[in-house]
Amino acid sequence: MSNRIVNILVPVISVILGLLVGAIVMLVSGYDPIAGYSALWNGIFGDVYTMGETIRQITPYILAGLAVAFAFRTGLFNIGVEGQLIVGWFAAAYVGVAFDLPKMIHLPLAILAAAAAGALWGFIPGLLKARFKVHEVIVTIMMNYVALHTTNALVRAISDGGDNTGPINPNASLRSDFLANMTDFSRLHYGIIIALVMVLVMYIILEKTTLGFELKAVGLNQHASEYAGMNVNKNIILAMVISGAFAGLGGAMEALGTFGFASVKGGFTGIGFDGIAVALLGANTPLGIIFGATLFGSLKYGATNMPNEAGIPEEIVSIVIAIIIFFVASGYVIRLLVQRFSKNKEAK
Structure with a gap:
């Protein structure tokens, strides 16, 4: 059996097994799994509103999955996507609130601020890994907590003790009247286009550029890469910076599209952690991540209908x-x- 067929079969079998065992859990708990999964289906595809909300939910999962997968492909395990997403969320919201600029300037500036914030949060563990050989898993886990509490403090600081930044300037928003009207006033926004463009960007970087070749080579064998004349430390840092930028963009989707503000958070969003499973399901490939994010986004939003309908x-x-x-x-x-x-x- 070819590797391509195996790559297709594995996620399909994984999902089917998960659904079967989930049905058993519902049955043992005294609930009808058919009604439960029907409610899940209706929560995803029931009408144009739910479909719009499902696509909206998928958007940050694509970017979180890209962040995790990019680090994986370069030999690094970025557990800090959650923190990088949170700082990107805050940075985008801050730019959206603090300035009053034309949309052609304001929106790109807010998006770039989110990418830069995520990249900075990825730079720190990348630098520690490259210079001092500190394992990136430990540093990125700790950086998640630093991100959560730092952004909470910053939100309170800029809102004079309030619990959110207030609504962003409409010129920094990703929302669209056209998409809202088309999906019965769902929160679907143009962020899905940005996410899909980033899928293409990751593919081009890793598969079509010298930089991508170096990043993957360093991930496979640092000693051989160094012998070949590659700057190993620079590539480790760069891999974490690019990974963090993808995660920061995921935060921008929430700040500029879904919610339109940044608020004090009582805990993690979970999107960054789910990005690990998205990347695994997508076999760390750009196209695979679209399917992985579609599954997780659909489950997360569709499942909210199960208590109501079933x-x-x-x-x-x-x-x-x-x-x-x-x-x-x-x-x-x-x-x-x-x-x-x-x-x-x-063999038989």
Whole structure:
């Protein structure tokens, strides 16, 4: 069996297993899994409003998945996507609130501010990894908490003790009357276009440029790359900076599109952490991440309809989603089983 077929089968099998076990959990808990999954389907595709909201939910997942996958492809494990997304969220909202500029200047400036903030938050663990060999997993986990509490303090500072920055200037908004009217006034915004463009950007960087070749080479073997004349430390830092920029853009989608402000957060958004599973499901490939983000965005938004339509408690819904994520994260085990089954079949 070819690797291409295996790459397609693994995520499909992962999702099917997750849905089956989720159905068993609902059945054991005394709820109708058919009604539950029907409610999930209606929550995703029920009407144009829910479809608009589903696409809106998918948008930051694409960028979070790109951030995780880019680091993976360069030999790094960026657990700090959540923190980078949060600082990007704040930076975009701050620029959106603090300035009054023409839309052609204001919106790009806010988006670039988010990317720069995320890149800065990625630069710190990249520098520590390159110069002092501090493991990026530890640093990025800690940086998540620093990001959460720092942005909370900054929100309170610029709002005189309030819990949000206030609404951004309309000239910095990604929202569109055209998209709102087309989807029955959902929060769908132009961020989905930016996310898809970033998918193309990641593909071009990694597959079509000398920089991408160097980044992947350093990730595969630092010693061989150094022997070949590549600057290993520079490439480690650059990989984390680019990864952080993708995550920061994910925050901009929330600040400039979905919510239109930044607020004091009681905890993490979860988008950055789910980005790890999105990247795994998409096999760390740009195209795969679109499908992975579509799955997670659809589950996250569609599941909100399950308590209303099927009477399934939110706790059970969370368990079902977690089970699906578990099987997706176990994709490498499923891959081994599929390959072993294929070899046994060929041997016979």
